[in-house]
Amino acid sequence: MPQFIFPVVGPVTYTNDWGDSRGDHSHQGNDLLAPRRAPAVATEDGRISFHTTSSLAGCMLYLYGDSGTTYLYIHLNNDRTKRNGNQGACVAGTAYWKGIKDGQRVKAGQPIGYVGDSGDADGTPHLHFEVHPGDGGAVNPFPYLKNAPRLLFMAPAGSTVTLAMTGSFISTAPGLVRVKVDTLRVLPVGPVLARLARPIVLTVPPDALVQKLLPSGIAGSAAQLTSARRGQPVSVLTLPVATSLDVQLARDGILSASRILLSG
Numbered sequence: 001m002p003q004f005i006f007p008v009v010g011p012v013t014y015t016n017d018w019g020d021s022r023g024d025h026s027h028q029g030n031d032l033l034a035p036r037r038a039p040a041v042a043t044e045d046g047r048i049s050f051h052t053t054s055s056l057a058g059c060m061l062y063l064y065g066d067s068g069t070t071y072l073y074i075h076l077n078n079d080r081t082k083r084n085g086n087q088g089a090c091v092a093g094t095a096y097w098k099g100i101k102d103g104q105r106v107k108a109g110q111p112i113g114y115v116g117d118s119g120d121a122d123g124t125p126h127l128h129f130e131v132h133p134g135d136g137g138a139v140n141p142f143p144y145l146k147n148a149p150r151l152l153f154m155a156p157a158g159s160t161v162t163l164a165m166t167g168s169f170i171s172t173a174p175g176l177v178r179v180k181v182d183t184l185r186v187l188p189v190g191p192v193l194a195r196l197a198r199p200i201v202l203t204v205p206p207d208a209l210v211q212k213l214l215p216s217g218i219a220g221s222a223a224q225l226t227s228a229r230r231g232q233p234v235s236v237l238t239l240p241v242a243t244s245l246d247v248q249l250a251r252d253g254i255l256s257a258s259r260i261l262l263s264g
């Protein structure tokens, strides 16, 4: 099994629905339920091919991974607005990521499409995702998905961003804090991601501000992470960081806190 990146960024729910009955056939993938226009990213390095003519699959994409495995991304977005109008064509900027070209090479973690409800998914935005080892028959994606590293956020490669996160305190060690991120805003211009429930480890530089958040919403006196309790609500602002795959994956310690507010 090649190492691969989880194919959707942001809140996702899915179950092991491989093989479920779908009328005249069994389900050949897993359905990843996500908000309309959530970024779909390349699971590994490879080459993409658009497929735009299936009434059932709708706007679809093949990723021919360098490992030899082919991945299918089905029901990409076909809506022009936040409403389900089905007025969008299977083109870059609507179904496929803005600026992406049919046949081009992509890197693992690169955005390639937008989750949607084209084809027979109409009204239920989700990515129907298939895994075809050796470009042959489909296998259950579930074991791949369960263990796949996930991008915490999406931002243009090379751009510098600051992350504003809320969640809860898990634990601390000298120079480190582990928090569970529930909501995340990518500054200056990014979207807000909610319901993430994602544990991450940040470094805490000596000059990071750690304060109590008063009930009035104002930052109060200095606080100690060592006195925080597990589950305590926390907000974290990171230092600015240049976007890279490792940063987007929020590898342990790659993000640094500039300010931590403990409430409750």
Ligand SMILES: [Zn+2]
Pocket: 027, 029, 030, 031, 127, 128, 129
């Ligand atoms: Zn499906």
